[in-house]
Amino acid sequence: MANTRDVAVGVVGGGPAGLLLSYLLNLQGVETLVLEARSRAHVEQRVRAGVCEHPTVELLRGIGVGARMDAQGMMHHGFSLRFDGRDHRIPLTELTGKCTTVYGQQEVVKDLVHAHEEKGLPIEFEVADVALHDLDSERPRITYTDAGGVRRELRCLAVAGCDGAHGVSRATLAATRPRVYTHDYPYAWLAVLARTPPVHGELIYANHERGFVLHSIRSHEVTQLYLQIDPREEVTDWPDDRVWEECRLRLTAEGFGLREGPLLEKSIAPMRSVVVEPMQYGRLFLAGDAAHIVPPTGAKGMNLAVADVRRLAYALRRLVRHSDPRPVTRYSESCLERVWQVQHFSALMTGLLHRDPAADDFARKLQLARLHNLTTSRAAATSLAEHYVGLPFD
Numbered sequence: 001m002a003n004t005r006d007v008a009v010g011v012v013g014g015g016p017a018g019l020l021l022s023y024l025l026n027l028q029g030v031e032t033l034v035l036e037a038r039s040r041a042h043v044e045q046r047v048r049a050g051v052c053e054h055p056t057v058e059l060l061r062g063i064g065v066g067a068r069m070d071a072q073g074m075m076h077h078g079f080s081l082r083f084d085g086r087d088h089r090i091p092l093t094e095l096t097g098k099c100t101t102v103y104g105q106q107e108v109v110k111d112l113v114h115a116h117e118e119k120g121l122p123i124e125f126e127v128a129d130v131a132l133h134d135l136d137s138e139r140p141r142i143t144y145t146d147a148g149g150v151r152r153e154l155r156c157l158a159v160a161g162c163d164g165a166h167g168v169s170r171a172t173l174a175a176t177r178p179r180v181y182t183h184d185y186p187y188a189w190l191a192v193l194a195r196t197p198p199v200h201g202e203l204i205y206a207n208h209e210r211g212f213v214l215h216s217i218r219s220h221e222v223t224q225l226y227l228q229i230d231p232r233e234e235v236t237d238w239p240d241d242r243v244w245e246e247c248r249l250r251l252t253a254e255g256f257g258l259r260e261g262p263l264l265e266k267s268i269a270p271m272r273s274v275v276v277e278p279m280q281y282g283r284l285f286l287a288g289d290a291a292h293i294v295p296p297t298g299a300k301g302m303n304l305a306v307a308d309v310r311r312l313a314y315a316l317r318r319l320v321r322h323s324d325p326r327p328v329t330r331y332s333e334s335c336l337e338r339v340w341q342v343q344h345f346s347a348l349m350t351g352l353l354h355r356d357p358a359a360d361d362f363a364r365k366l367q368l369a370r371l372h373n374l375t376t377s378r379a380a381a382t383s384l385a386e387h388y389v390g391l392p393f394d
Contacts, residue, residue, distance in 0.1 A: 013163030017288030017305040019112035024313035048105035051299035053390025054098040073103035082206040088375035095385040136282035185271035188231040196261025213250040278332035294346040
């Protein structure tokens with residue numbers, strides 16, 4: 001067809017996974033084109049979780065896109081588990097020698113878009129009608145309509161599906177009938193952004209008889225709050241007064257005073273776990289949310305995508321630069337061990353902190369016993385801290 005272009009790797013999705021993969025590949029001499037359905041403004045302003053694991057931070061620094069993160073991000077050397085009205089600090093750096101960095105996912109996206117611009121690497125925003133073809137061949141194709149309404153074709157050696165759980169990549173792979181493991185939790189999160197300074201310098205994960213709440217930080221002026229709610233509830237069920245009242249009740253602790261302020265944004269996030277196996281078909285390779293979803297309790301979504309992309313970048317470089325298909329053949333297998341480790345940690349944190357509406361008093365006592373063990377046993381706290389700051393890539 002007319003308007004056909006050849007490129008080594010077509011990257012579907014311009015979120016952190018797709019942009020990071022594209023940048024890593026270009027640093028290694030592998031040409032890419034990123035296709036993103038949304039506008040640049042949308043992807044740069046889409047607020048998402050902001051806890052970057054230690055390996056993620058080190059990778060971003062190592063490829064030269066960490067300067068703004070180092071200047072504006074907030075290093076956290078611990079976090080608090082709050083239950084029975086008391087704080088129990090998990091000292092991350094003391095236990096592991098590492099820390100996390102609070103830096104919004106949208107800021108990572110901005111940095112990666114800017115890095116692409118500086119090097120003249122192409123990103124096409126606002127594309128539509130994306131379709132994947134000939135994935136079981138050595139020359140797969142992507143067809144799409146660009147922002148100007150022109151129909152185009154991209155001929156590749158490989159396609160990277162980084163367009164999330166509802167994108168064309170997952171849908172296309174679904175036609176090959178992969179095994180999909182899912183688990184739905186009996187609660188959801190109400191995410192609230194408030195223009196008020198955080199009252200605590202580290203994150204607070206609070207287990208309360210009324211339900212879980214997370215007191216998080218977006219900046220020195222903005223607080224992020226996440227409340228456990230019934231999954232059948234709507235945002236309209238939560239007027240501002242109710243949000244603040246529930247936060248006060250669930251965050252109760254001696255000497256703790258919550259600062260109220262205007263609520264800038266409210267949204268509801270379902271709590272699900274999903275893993276697609278295998279994460280590839282032919283020359284299509286999934287990464288990030290296209291391949292797996294974790295409940296947000298452990299703040300692992302973007303970090304797990306980074307781990308996927310690091311492996312995929314190596315495998316695709318070997319394929320393109322050295323005609324070596326062995327690493328791409330093993331891509332899914334090499335990712336899934338970490339994927340399930342992260343699913344385990346995220347499910348552990350979720351079950352540890354939330355009130356299951358179907359749980360009896362015995363289950364509640366077991367939950368408190370687990371919390372006490374984590375906060376009194378150095379060995380248990382160290383294991384938790386190691387997973388929280390992020391397992392090494394290799």
